[in-house]
Amino acid sequence: xxxxxxxxxxxxxxxxxxxxxxxxxxxxxxxxxxxxxxxxxxxxxxxxxxxxxxxxxxxxxxxxxxxxxxxxxxxxxxxxxxxxxxxxxxxxxxxxxxxxxxxxxxxxxxxxxxxxxxxxxxxxxxxxxxxxxxxxxxxxxxxxxxxxxxxxxxxxxxxxxx
Amino acid sequence: xxxxxxxxxxxxxxxxxxxxxxxxxxxxxxxxxxxxxxxxxxxxxxxxxxxxxxxxxxxxxxxxxxxxxxxxxxxxxxxxxxxxxxxxxxxxxxxxxxxxxxxxxxxxxxxxxxxxxxxxxxxxxxxxxxxxxxxxxxxxxxxxxxxxxxxxxxxxxxxxxxxxxxxxxxxxxxxxxxxxxxxxxxxxxxxxxxxxxxxxxxxxxxxxxxxxxxxxxxxxxxxxxxxxxxxxxxxxxxxxxxxxxxxxxxxxxxx
Numbered sequence: 001x002x003x004x005x006x007x008x009x010x011x012x013x014x015x016x017x018x019x020x021x022x023x024x025x026x027x028x029x030x031x032x033x034x035x036x037x038x039x040x041x042x043x044x045x046x047x048x049x050x051x052x053x054x055x056x057x058x059x060x061x062x063x064x065x066x067x068x069x070x071x072x073x074x075x076x077x078x079x080x081x082x083x084x085x086x087x088x089x090x091x092x093x094x095x096x097x098x099x100x101x102x103x104x105x106x107x108x109x110x111x112x113x114x115x116x117x118x119x120x121x122x123x124x125x126x127x128x129x130x131x132x133x134x135x136x137x138x139x140x141x142x143x144x145x146x147x148x149x150x151x152x153x154x155x156x157x158x159x160x161x162x
Numbered sequence: 163x164x165x166x167x168x169x170x171x172x173x174x175x176x177x178x179x180x181x182x183x184x185x186x187x188x189x190x191x192x193x194x195x196x197x198x199x200x201x202x203x204x205x206x207x208x209x210x211x212x213x214x215x216x217x218x219x220x221x222x223x224x225x226x227x228x229x230x231x232x233x234x235x236x237x238x239x240x241x242x243x244x245x246x247x248x249x250x251x252x253x254x255x256x257x258x259x260x261x262x263x264x265x266x267x268x269x270x271x272x273x274x275x276x277x278x279x280x281x282x283x284x285x286x287x288x289x290x291x292x293x294x295x296x297x298x299x300x301x302x303x304x305x306x307x308x309x310x311x312x313x314x315x316x317x318x319x320x321x322x323x324x325x326x327x328x329x330x331x332x333x334x335x336x337x338x339x340x341x342x343x344x345x346x347x348x349x350x351x352x353x354x355x356x357x358x359x360x361x362x363x364x365x366x367x368x369x370x371x372x373x374x375x376x377x378x379x380x381x382x383x384x385x386x387x388x389x390x391x392x393x394x395x396x397x398x399x400x401x402x403x404x405x406x407x408x409x410x411x412x413x414x415x416x417x
Binding site for chain 1: 166168174175176177180181184185187188191192195196198199202203204205207211214215218238239240242243247295298299300301302303304305307308
């Protein structure tokens with residue numbers, strides 16, 4: 001071990017040059033890149049947080065939309081139920097009215113038929129009674145309208161009484 | 163005992179091995195760092211860049227343990243250069259060393275190596291050419307002097323009158339003690355680093371004398387020397403940062 005002053009000087013100079021070169025050409029760039037990465041990570045984390053917030057808001061929105069859709073569906077079902085009930089009632093009322101009408105018509109038809117039958121019967125009885133009378137009386141009864149009118153009048157009196 | 167290949171050029175002593183080893187050490191560090199920053203990338207760093215960023219973060223941790231990282235930003239480059247240079251220097255001498263035996267005067271670049279001058283007939287000297295640069299006290303002293311000058315300069319520049327006031331605290335009678343304390347710092351730095359690495363290399367030389375038996379011991383000791391080399395580089399760097407912090411940061415509560 002020996003102290004050599006030039007060695008001390010050389011080591012100082014060598015270290016100084018190394019420090020100068022490294023900090024000028026290497027470390028400054030390296031630090032800049034590391035700083036950039038730090039910023040990048042921060043930015044990405046910010047973005048991730050923002051995206052998560054957006055996702056939460058979106059989910060909330062979707063939930064609300066779903067709820068409103070469900071409500072709407074409920075409303076539609078209710079309304080359709082009401083409508084169908086109304087329609088059933090309407091149909092029932094119409095059927096009742098129709099039935100009443102048909103019945104009335106039938107009654108009227110029966111009445112008509114009956115009247116017609118009575119009328120027919122009456123005319124037949126008229127003719128028959130004239131024939132019977134002619135046979136019974138063996139008398140030529142002319143089929144004049146005068147006599148027939150008389151008979152008819154008589155029959156009318158009989159029918160009206162019956 | 164190995165001699166250093168010292169020559170006199172115009173009356174100036176030059177230790178060729180020290181110059182050589184400083185050159186190798188600086189070159190290795192420079193090439194390593196330049197390779198790691200060759201293709202810098204923010205998103206896809208190479209393995210070497212990752213390693214260098216780890217070293218930067220490690221040094222940042224060292225600096226922040228001694229002082230506020232905001233104030234310590236300018237010293238990160240210094241700490242990085244220190245730790246890389248010392249670590250590489252410590253490891254250089256581990257795998258091998260180059261020793262030549264001289265039986266007569268040896269000349270380099272036309273100058274006679276001092277140790278080989280005036281050799282008696284039949285005598286010989288062993289000249290150590292390749293070793294750890296930090297196994298030379300002159301080089302560790304150079305590093306320590308850099309730290310000493312830097313910390314006092316920064317203390318005067320950033321701390322002003324508190325720097326000088328510090329020498330007469332707590333009482334003016336402590337002035338010599340404080341001066342010794344200040345001077346002891348670089349001396350301790352230089353001797354600690356030199357002694358650890360030098361002792362490591364001496365022990366390797368001693369173990370090698372065991373012949374073939376030396377292999378297991380050598381393996382263990384080489385491994386331990388790597389650890390010691392890293393540890394000493396770390397200690398030198400953290401002490402530098404602590405000294406700078408002591409000198410530059412004026413603690414209010416202490417006054």
